[in-house]
Amino acid sequence: MQQHRDGRRDGTSRAVRLEAFGGPEALVLRDVPEPQAGEGQIRVRVTAAGLNPMDWVMTADAGTAARFGLSLPAGFGTDYAGVVDQVGTGASGYATGDRVFGAALSRAVADHVVVDADGDIATGVAHHTPDGVDDRTAATLSIAGSTAAAALDVLGLGPDDTVLIGAAGGGVGVFAVQMARIAGARVIGTGSPSSAEHLRGLGAEPVAYGEGLAERVRALGVGPVTAALDLHGTDTVRVARELGVPDGRICTIAGQVDGVPAANGADAAPGTLDHIARLVAEGRLRVPVAAVYPVEDIRAAVELQAARHVRGKVVIDLLPRP
Structure with missing residues (x-):
């Protein structure tokens, strides 16, 4: 042999x-x-x-x-x-x-x-x-792209939306931020102070996570936040509620909160990954x-x-x- x-x-x-x-x-x-x-x-x-x-x-x-x-x-x-x-x-x-x-x-x-x-x-x-x-x-x-797409489908974002995305620079976040921007939404992305340039490069307006997040979001002067996506746990859910976002326009992928929809990659619509791959091929989405x-x-x-x-x-x- x-x-x-x-x-x-x-x-x-x-x-x-x-x-x-x-x-x-x-x-x-x-x-x-x-x-x-x-x-x-x-x-x-x-x-x-x-x-x-x-x-x-x-x-x-x-x-x-x-x-x-x-x-x-x-x-x-x-x-x-x-x-x-x-x-x-x-x-x-x-x-x-x-x-x-x-x-x-x-x-x-x-x-x-x-x-x-x-x-x-x-x-x-x-x-x-x-x-x-x-x-x-x-x-x-596959996993990150379909998860981001399923969560964004829950939110139904459009050009009139400003969405807060928690953990925006992570594996799912890089898809969620860019796909929300493609949908026309304004994106506020949470991360560490050192990740600010990374988030800007994806198309998000960066804001540091942690205590006082709601105040920092308000200080951006972006107007009302209309939707939120929590990609890490439930902290972004709490802040979104504080900012007046209704539960039906908040989504989680890693935590569960009563009244707040959750999503995972298995919920993605048929054809989602082929669409994401085409966006990458066209240069409209980068990983x-x-x-x-x-x-x-x-x-x-x-x-x-x-x-x-x-x-x-x-x-x-x-x-x-x-």
């Missing part, structure tokens, strides 16, 4: 695994049997995987993992991009060599993922990557990639992402080995 320069043998594939639930220290890079596309499936040679907070949250302990249908040994990561290298019998719409991006729940950080040609996040899903969108960028779109790590440095990448101070997205490179 032929052995590759990196020590792998033919018939094996690298994958980040958890053999015990926990933090970044539990992540290991293993050689596993190379998966094969079955009936109605495609196999993707992954070139890049984007990280999201949900990746490490849902694998932190057995109870949380069970709510997502995960058991040990488990994979890691959900967003991916790459090239179709195997098409199973009955799988239509894809051909070998097609560039794709998508989501494969807790198994994306691997050399190969197998997804249903007509699937969802649980079975894995793929979308064609438009020309003009590189794989690193495509690997950031700041804060850091890129080789898969061998997965623990360091997750530690950075889990610290919640990243301005943009963290991406894992999974380049083909000779």
